[in-house]
Amino acid sequence: MKKVTWLAAALCAAAAANAEETLWTKYQHWEVMPVLTEDPEAGNNVRQQMDFTKPWHGPWLINPSTTGMTVGMITRIRVGAAIEWREKGTENWTRRWNATCGTIDYSEDVHLFHLQGLKPGTTYEYRFVTAMSGLETAYTGIVVGREMYTFTTMDPKREKYRVWATADFHGGARLNLDPMYERTEASTADFYLLLGDNVEDRFASDAMFYITYGYMDDVCRLWGKAKPTVFVRGNHDASGQHIGQWGRFQGHPSGHNYFSFTQGPVLWVALDTNREWQNSPAGTEQMKAYQQEQLDWLRALKKTDEWKRAKYRIVCNHFGWPADIGESPNLGADIAKELNDVTPEGRIHLFLAGHTHVYTRHDPGAAELKAFPAGKPNKKGVLPPPYASKEDLTQYKYCQVIGRQCETLTLDVSPEKIVVRSRDWRKPGLPDYDKFELYPDGSVKDLK
Ligand SMILES: [Fe+2]
Structure with a gap:
């Protein structure tokens, strides 16, 4: 939501519930x-x-796949950095320096390592190595890190697992993420989905400050060193003077911010549609080109064996369609249409989003929305219904869940079904906001 005081709202809500x-x-x-x-x-x-091997911020794990992982960290100063990794249980490390055009890059304090060619479902150990340039100091020795970490690559054969998802905590992680995590068994998840608007405001002129203190330090403290996170970009994460720095901290090896990966029976797809880039003719032009790229990529993805083999396909994006009804500037009308495929080999099973701060669930083709939190409309008056016509609702043939602010959603995946559960972590007994099962044929069964 486009409002600079969401953290304040979250903190006030915390005080009231307290x-x-x-x-x-x-x-x-x-x-x-x-x-x-x-x-x-x-x-x-x-x-x-001159030992900079213990990260000042991080390490964090992103871009998980069956054969790859991106490891990020920030050093106290700009320094040459390498990562070493090995399969757990083996002895020899593989080392790779971050280099630019063949030479070690001593000019960065943010270090991203895109590891590829790994084995599926395999646990790796990793650590960092740093060195200073001889042009800067006499102390040019190679320092090998003492801290060792692990991660496990995605596994197409992993049948049962849990995913934990949240949305729109707007920089409130420093207060809210611990009770959210502790009360909803989040530590049992294989990986984590942050559905956008993670920063308090926007990147302003210091992306590092807003990313690290806004959420990354808390994510890394709780799970991020050992388990990957999918950071979907929200409008707040995609605006401000440092908008161009997202990729420096959370880039994907493809150079884009949309990607997919398989874990067990699910193909997970992260999209990156946005609106904040329409603040100039050039920005609008580039946004449209990027949206077209995603559409082309999505159409190509649907032709792959990975898509066709998947028992379930779950798409994540900051914006769902309630924010797009009408001219659909955020999700993109063509992308929305591409997702609205009812064929067994083309359909998606679930669309996960945030942004509105109000929990909603829409079952495939239903004429009404479910699972409102007995609620009031948000400040924009967008919810609860009627905010869309029956025709608007029935046209969507897949299940969609929009998480509320500081959502705590668990998805328990198995080949037979996916159990999706949203709980009110603020209340005694953690009452369910919503609970339902999702089946391979795209149908939904209410459990609440
Ligand atoms: Fe948003």
């Missing part, structure tokens, strides 16, 4: 200072001043 039960017993605050490290072998183990 009257019922104390959920908020901690929050994250940011300070940069030396950390006292107790060590009987301190004389031997004190770190070199």
